[in-house]
Amino acid sequence: MDSLKGKGKGSKGASSSSKLDLIEEWSNWSLKKAKVATHYGFIPLIIVIGMNSDPKPHLFQLLSPV
Template structure:
């Protein structure tokens, strides 16, 4: 009694005209979905990592400033 896993949704409706019979989505849609996902993750990483990166670069420069000197507006 083997159980098989199906990747196709069990819903009503016909598959789209250009879709392959194996998975229901074209390769273009798959690539588009993953590229959107990766760009969203890169946006979040850039958003939260930009200021710490600038602080680290500033602390490794010559002359070596203290952290409060980097964060002060003057």
């Protein structure tokens, strides 16, 4: 019977734990999206920063290893 305590809609413990679960779910979702955005956006960001630098290099110069 102790396991049934706090699981009803009227108890404050259940609502605060559900709020915490919701916050945890949203934070996990946002961190996964940020990870994907960082993964796919890092190289293009470096290329854009390099193309806007003072001695304007061509795209081939930015991508070549030499």
